[in-house]
Amino acid sequence: MDATQPEETASRLDRLTALRTSIEAALSGDVPVRDFASLSREYRAVLAEIDELAPPEQKGDAVDEIAQRRNARRSAAPGQPRAKRSG
Numbered sequence: 466m467d468a469t470q471p472e473e474t475a476s477r478l479d480r481l482t483a484l485r486t487s488i489e490a491a492l493s494g495d496v497p498v499r500d501f502a503s504l505s506r507e508y509r510a511v512l513a514e515i516d517e518l519a520p521p522e523q524k525g526d527a528v529d530e531i532a533q534r535r536n537a538r539r540s541a542a543p544g545q546p547r548a549k550r551s552g
Contacts, residue, residue: 492508
């Protein structure tokens with residue numbers, strides 16, 4: 466998807482992501498010094514807006530992982546063999 470050609474089915478997040486890609490490509494090329502500052506500001510603004518719209522990442526720690534495995538074992542139907550341990 467091209468950021469300058471918004472599709473009716475594309476979400477705002479999709480369009481911002483496409484714009485971010487376009488700005489990254491422009492910044493990695495030969496940007497005149499006079500344009501670099503304004504392009505960098507726009508890039509930071511797009512990144513901030515993407516962060517606001519993107520769903521939060523699910524982060525878990527080792528305790529969460531252990532609890533999930535324990536719950537999965539407990540919810541297994543009786544008579545079914547338990548999964549082998551990894552490691």
